Structure formats: structure tokens, C-alpha cells
Amino acid sequence: MQMHPALQIQSMMKALTDVVLPAVDPANKLAQEQTRLVxxxxxxxxxxxxxxxxxxxxxxxxLLKLAGILRQVARGGPQxxxxxxxxxxxxxxxxxTLERGxxxxxxxEQAVRDMRAVTSQVVRSIYIDGDEAALKQVEGAVLTVSRDQLLRDRSWMLMQGWEPDPQAIPKIQDLLEARAA
Amino acid sequence: MLAIDKNRPSPAWIAALRGQFPTETEIDRVLTRRMQRRSGPGYSPLPLDVLVSGVESLICSEVRDAFKVSDARWLSGGASKLQMAFTLSWNRPGVGPERTPMVLRMEPSESIVETSRLREFQLIKAFQGVVPVPPVFWCDANGEHLPYPALIYGFASGVTKPSASVSGVSGLGTHLPPELRKRLAPQFVDHLVKIHTFDFRRADLSAFEIPSVGSTQCAEWGINWWERVWEEDHDEDIPLMRLCAGWLRRNMPTLDRPVVVHADYRLGNFLFTEDDSRISAWLDWELGRVGDRHQDIAWTTSRAFGHLDEDGKTFLTCGLLPENRFLEAYEEASGLAVNPKTVHWYKVYNDYMMVTLLLATGYRIAHGGKTHQDVLVTWLMGIGYMLLDEMRTLIEEA
Incomplete structure (x- = not known):
């Protein structure tokens, strides 16, 4: 298919930059800001x-790694x-799903959503009726796995410019390629 | 268990969440109202004429003499409310005939942060003459005159960032030159001290409840507020958010002294005049509450609101001064001790609140087309991951 989203996005950006933005009323601050945000x-x-x-x-x-750990350590009441x-x-x-090429x-994407939901419910339940020892292990597992995921999430958003020290965040391509390798 | 449609919440589900997460009466009222209205239409662009008519109706109900509204125009800035500037020609009580520049601040159909216009109105009014705030005139708390709840305040002169500087939306990512920082930092500390030492019991703050001293009620009201919003709004769940809610409840601090908390005290939320570097107005009081001073102290030191010094090593609180100097100056001026453990707890709490607003409410309202700036709300979701990581680090360090 020749009409690729990358080309469509590039064309939309050019039209907005060359034609639309210069025509937006400079006094309309809301419109100016939103055009740039688009x-x-x-x-x-x-x-x-x-x-x-x-x-x-x-x-x-x-998430599957986290689920594996939670399955081993999460012990508690009925919930x-x-x-x-x-x-x-x-x-x-x-x-x-993952193994089906x-x-x-x-x-x-749906599998990611499902796994986020079920692992989150295990974490929630452990604070309700989990064993004290299990709680510490669950906390440790979530914090560790979240560290790796959040590094990727932050890298994914690097272009937006929120990071106070952007040089400290690896590029997302490098992080994903490291996993593939 | 039946699947919950958060875009069309049932009365039973709304009632269940209200019961599960008790909080202040006025907070409960605005959160319940938004859920009851959620299945309704999204935000449709409002012509300025409609807002002018609403403003005229509101003023007409409050002012007996003739008046005229003119020069209506949109304002940008802020991520949560619609703002329209206008000029009111009127016979101002105690002043006489005047052309007063004013601002209408109105909610969209749903906001990234759902708050009470009445509480915001009462707080700004209470702080007239205490710290720089815009004069506040009228409040349409229930949207009787305007399409949505709104308030009208005087236009305050000043800028949120140097005219020549570049920053992100909502004043985030603003870098101030060192000379300007030196002038603004002492005022920044002084005003926070004045807010925290203000005798709120003598002001009309009827829309606020006062948490009990020596208990964890203040912290619990706060967690209930934001965990309720997380439940009402989130799409993708996040295990770390569930961990954080549990951690916050297991480690709640007791309140030693209730004070007015601004709750959004940062660079970008005050105006200053460029000719003399004087803070001319504190804005955005909508999240304010009577609570724990440590909430504000923790908020100003968030990574999201500051940046590194020119040395590339020292992180500047709100881009103004290093955190240790900020805390020393605050304690000395206020006579109030800062408990590092409580500050730490409120840093986690603030991150929990921010992530809830950005990733849960931001998603939900943009999905429903509920605001006048869905593209901005969507853009801001990107900050959420940095704050989640900050939250993770803080919990690990505790």
C-alpha cells in the first residue's frame, strides 16, 4: 500500500506549518497554542x-515476567x-498470543491491557487480605519491573521535552533493540 | 462481575464509589456531578457572544447600576479551564465609574481536574491583602448564568515567564535567568509562609472542612479523593498505581496543624511584573484545601516543576532555588518545622494525584471530547511516566 501513514503525517505537518499556522489569528492565543500542539x-x-x-x-x-513472580509470592485471603x-x-x-508469530x-495491545488489569488487581488485593511477608515480596517485584518499564515509557516520550536531564535517558530504539538482541 | 462502562456510569456504581471513598462534602458534590453528567454531550465550541451573554446575566444579578461588557477575547494558559478576557465599564462600588479589565474562568464539560468554583472563589477572596491575588468579583457556582460553573476575577498584570523565554505548555519547562531567580525566590518563599500562617478560621471558607489534628483524617481524605478519581477515570490499569495507593494508606502521617494549602504552588502559577521583578498575583487556587503544609512543600519540589542549574548538577526547586535553601528559608520565616518523613509521604501523594489527573482523567475526558483543548490534555499525558518513575523511586527510598 503506497499511501503510508508516515507520508500522510508528514504531509499534514507541512500543510499546517506552511499554510494553516501563518493564517491563524495571532490574537487568538488558544488557536495558536493548539495549532502548535497538533x-x-x-x-x-x-x-x-x-x-x-x-x-x-x-x-x-x-508484564508476563511480573505475573510469574506474583504467582509465586502472592499469598493471602480469598480476594x-x-x-x-x-x-x-x-x-x-x-x-x-506472544508466541504466535x-x-x-x-x-x-489487548493482551497488554489484560495483563495490566489482572496484575494490578493482584497488587490491590494483597493490600486488602494478603500476607505481610507476601506484601513485601509483591512490592519488591512491582517496583523492580516498573523501573525497567518506566525507563522505556520515559524514553517513548523524550521528544516532548519534559525530562530535566534528557541525556540520562537512552533512546527507545536502543532499549527495544537490546531486548530483541 | 459485570463490566463497568465508565463513559456511561450507572447510578449504582457512582453510589458505590462515593461510599467507598468518603471525602469533603464539596469535593464529593463536584465529583458526583461530573459522573452524573458524563454520558451527556462533549464540549462544543462556544462563541464568545454566548459567554458575554452569560457574563452579563451574572453581573446583572449582582450589580444594580448600568454596565457594559466589551473587548471580549480568548486567553490561553492553563490546562483545565476556559478563560475569556473582557472589559467591564461600570460604577464600581467604592471607586466610581471605571473600565475594569476582567477574566472569566469557566469549566469545560469535564476538566482535567474537577474542582469547585465556589472553593476557588472563597480562597482567592480570603487572601485579598494577604498575598498578591487578583481581585475576585462574582461566582456562578452551579452554572446558572453561564453554560458551566464559572467565576469572574480582575485581570492581573504580569507574566508567568520572561517575554523572551521559551517554555512548554502550562508554564512547565520554564527557565528563568539567574538574576531574575534571585529577585523572585525570596517572594516565592515569603508568600508561601503567609499562606500557611494565615488564620483561616476568620475567613469565609464555608465550602471547606477542617481535618482533625492528631489524626490521619487529612491524609485519608486526600487519598480517597484521588483513588476515587483513579477508579472513575482510568482506562489502562497500572500495577504501580495500585501499589502506591496501598503504600500511602499504610503510611499515612498525622496532622499537627491545619493550614490553607494552595496545592498548586509553583512556577507558572504566579504572575510577575518584568520591570521590577515583583510577584503580582498568585493564580490557580482550585485544588486548595485546609490541610497539611507538607503537601505544598512537597509539591514545589516536584521534578516536573524545576530544572537543573547552569552547573548541570544542582536541581532548582520550581527553577528558583536549591531545595535545601528553600526549606531552610521556609522554616526560618514561618517558625514551622518541616518533617522530612511527612514531606516524603506528600511527594508520593502528589505524584499519585498528578498521575491520576494526567493518565486517568486526561485519557477519559479527551476520549469523551469533553474539553476545549483535548489536544493539550492528550499532550500532557506524556509527563505522567516521569512522575510515575519519581513515585517509584520515592517509595523505594522510604
């Missing part, structure tokens, strides 16, 4: 588009037990 968002999309599938596969792998069982089922399904981007 340009920024399009630039961010252009960067994300070729990497999104890889990013989601990478995150799903990490924790139910949540762990649900998580185990979702993880089995997600492993199958032809799983499409939407399927992978």
Missing part, C-alpha cells in the same frame, strides 16, 4: 508509529487467591 502531536506519532508494535511486545514480556487465579489464566493466554498489533 504539530507536536503529529511529530510524536511519526516517531512512535514504526515502533509501537515492538514497544507493546516488549511491555507484554515484562488475593481469586485475583492470582485470574491473573494466571490471563497470563497463559498472553503467552500464547502472526499475532497482530491489536491482539498484542
Amino acid at each position: 504539530l507536536g502531536t503529529l511529530a510524536l506519532m511519526a516517531q512512535h508509529l514504526p515502533l509501537r508494535f515492538q514497544f507493546n511486545c516488549d511491555e507484554l514480556t515484562r 488475593t487467591t481469586v485475583c492470582v487465579d485470574k491473573m494466571a489464566l490471563a497470563a497463559t493466554s498472553a503467552v500464547g 502472526q499475532a497482530g498489533p491489536a491482539v498484542i
Whole structure:
């Protein structure tokens, strides 16, 4: 298919820069700000588009790792037990999705959402009726896995310019390639 | 368990969340109102004429003499409310005939931060003459005159950043030159001290409740507020957010002294005059509450609101001064001790609140097309991950 989203985004950005932005009323601050935000968002999309599938596969792998640890350590009352069982089922399904070479981007994205939901419910339940020792182990696992994921999330958003020390954040391409290797 | 449609919340689900997360009455009222209205239409562009008519209706209900509204125009700035500047020609009580520049601040259909216009109105009014604030005139707390709840305040002169500088939206990412920092930093500390030592019991703050001293009620009201919003708004869940809510509840600090908390005290939320580097107005009081001073102290030191000094090593609180100097100056001027453990807890709390607003409410309202600047709300979601990582680090360090 010749009409590729990358080309469409590039064309939209050019039209906005060359034609629309100069025509926006300089006195309309809201319109000025939003035109520039649309340009920024399009630039961010252009960067994300070729990497999104890889990013989601990478995150799903990490969530499955977290689920594996939680399954081992999360012990508690009825609520924790139910949540762990649900998580185990979702993880089995997600492993199958990830291993199917032809799983499409939407399927992978849904698996990420499902795993986020079930692991989150295990964490929530452990504070309700989990064992004290299990709670410490769960906290440790979530904090460790979150560190790796958040490094990628921050890198994913680097272009927006929020980071006080952007040089300290590796490029997302490098982080994803490191996993693939 | 039945799936919950957060875009069309059922009365039973709304009631369940209200019961699960009790908080101040006025906070409960505005959160409940937004959920009851969520399934309604999104935000449609409002012509300035409609707002002018609403402003005229509101003023007409408050002012007996003839008046005229003119020069209406949109303002940018801020991520949560619509703002329209205008001029009111009127016979101002105690002053006489005057052309007063004013600002209408109105909610969109749903805001990235759902708050009470009445509370904001009462707080700004209470601080007239205490710290620089714009004069506040009228409040349409329930949207009886305007399409949505709104307030009208006087236009304050000044800028949020040097005219020649570059910054991100909402004043984030602003870099101030060293000379300007030296002039603004002492005022920044002094005003915070004045807010925290203000005798709020003598002001009309009827829309606020006072948490009890020597208990964890203040902290608990806060967690309930934001955990309720997380439940109401989030799309993708985040295990770290669940961990954070649990951690906050297990480590709640007790309140030693209730004070007025601005709750958004930072660079970008005050105006200063460029000719004499004087802070001319503190803005955005909408998240203010009667609570724990450590909430403000923790807020100003967030990574999101500061940047590194020219040496590339020293992080400047709100881009103004190093954190240790900020805390020393505050304690000396206020006579109030700063408990590092409580500050630490409120840093986690503030991150929890911010991530909730950015990643949960930001998603939900942009998805529903509820604001006049969905593109801005979506853009701001990008900050959420940096704050999540800050939250993670803080919990690890605790």
C-alpha cells in the first residue's frame, strides 16, 4: 500500500506549518497554542508509529515476567487467591498470543491491557487480605519491573521535552533493540 | 462481575464509589456531578457572544447600576479551564465609574481536574491583602448564568515567564535567568509562609472542612479523593498505581496543624511584573484545601516543576532555588518545622494525584471530547511516566 501513514503525517505537518499556522489569528492565543500542539502531536506519532508494535511486545514480556513472580509470592485471603487465579489464566493466554508469530498489533495491545488489569488487581488485593511477608515480596517485584518499564515509557516520550536531564535517558530504539538482541 | 462502562456510569456504581471513598462534602458534590453528567454531550465550541451573554446575566444579578461588557477575547494558559478576557465599564462600588479589565474562568464539560468554583472563589477572596491575588468579583457556582460553573476575577498584570523565554505548555519547562531567580525566590518563599500562617478560621471558607489534628483524617481524605478519581477515570490499569495507593494508606502521617494549602504552588502559577521583578498575583487556587503544609512543600519540589542549574548538577526547586535553601528559608520565616518523613509521604501523594489527573482523567475526558483543548490534555499525558518513575523511586527510598 503506497499511501503510508508516515507520508500522510508528514504531509499534514507541512500543510499546517506552511499554510494553516501563518493564517491563524495571532490574537487568538488558544488557536495558536493548539495549532502548535497538533504539530507536536503529529511529530510524536511519526516517531512512535514504526515502533509501537515492538514497544507493546516488549511491555507484554515484562508484564508476563511480573505475573510469574506474583504467582509465586502472592499469598493471602480469598480476594488475593481469586485475583492470582485470574491473573494466571490471563497470563497463559498472553503467552500464547506472544508466541504466535502472526499475532497482530491489536491482539498484542489487548493482551497488554489484560495483563495490566489482572496484575494490578493482584497488587490491590494483597493490600486488602494478603500476607505481610507476601506484601513485601509483591512490592519488591512491582517496583523492580516498573523501573525497567518506566525507563522505556520515559524514553517513548523524550521528544516532548519534559525530562530535566534528557541525556540520562537512552533512546527507545536502543532499549527495544537490546531486548530483541 | 459485570463490566463497568465508565463513559456511561450507572447510578449504582457512582453510589458505590462515593461510599467507598468518603471525602469533603464539596469535593464529593463536584465529583458526583461530573459522573452524573458524563454520558451527556462533549464540549462544543462556544462563541464568545454566548459567554458575554452569560457574563452579563451574572453581573446583572449582582450589580444594580448600568454596565457594559466589551473587548471580549480568548486567553490561553492553563490546562483545565476556559478563560475569556473582557472589559467591564461600570460604577464600581467604592471607586466610581471605571473600565475594569476582567477574566472569566469557566469549566469545560469535564476538566482535567474537577474542582469547585465556589472553593476557588472563597480562597482567592480570603487572601485579598494577604498575598498578591487578583481581585475576585462574582461566582456562578452551579452554572446558572453561564453554560458551566464559572467565576469572574480582575485581570492581573504580569507574566508567568520572561517575554523572551521559551517554555512548554502550562508554564512547565520554564527557565528563568539567574538574576531574575534571585529577585523572585525570596517572594516565592515569603508568600508561601503567609499562606500557611494565615488564620483561616476568620475567613469565609464555608465550602471547606477542617481535618482533625492528631489524626490521619487529612491524609485519608486526600487519598480517597484521588483513588476515587483513579477508579472513575482510568482506562489502562497500572500495577504501580495500585501499589502506591496501598503504600500511602499504610503510611499515612498525622496532622499537627491545619493550614490553607494552595496545592498548586509553583512556577507558572504566579504572575510577575518584568520591570521590577515583583510577584503580582498568585493564580490557580482550585485544588486548595485546609490541610497539611507538607503537601505544598512537597509539591514545589516536584521534578516536573524545576530544572537543573547552569552547573548541570544542582536541581532548582520550581527553577528558583536549591531545595535545601528553600526549606531552610521556609522554616526560618514561618517558625514551622518541616518533617522530612511527612514531606516524603506528600511527594508520593502528589505524584499519585498528578498521575491520576494526567493518565486517568486526561485519557477519559479527551476520549469523551469533553474539553476545549483535548489536544493539550492528550499532550500532557506524556509527563505522567516521569512522575510515575519519581513515585517509584520515592517509595523505594522510604
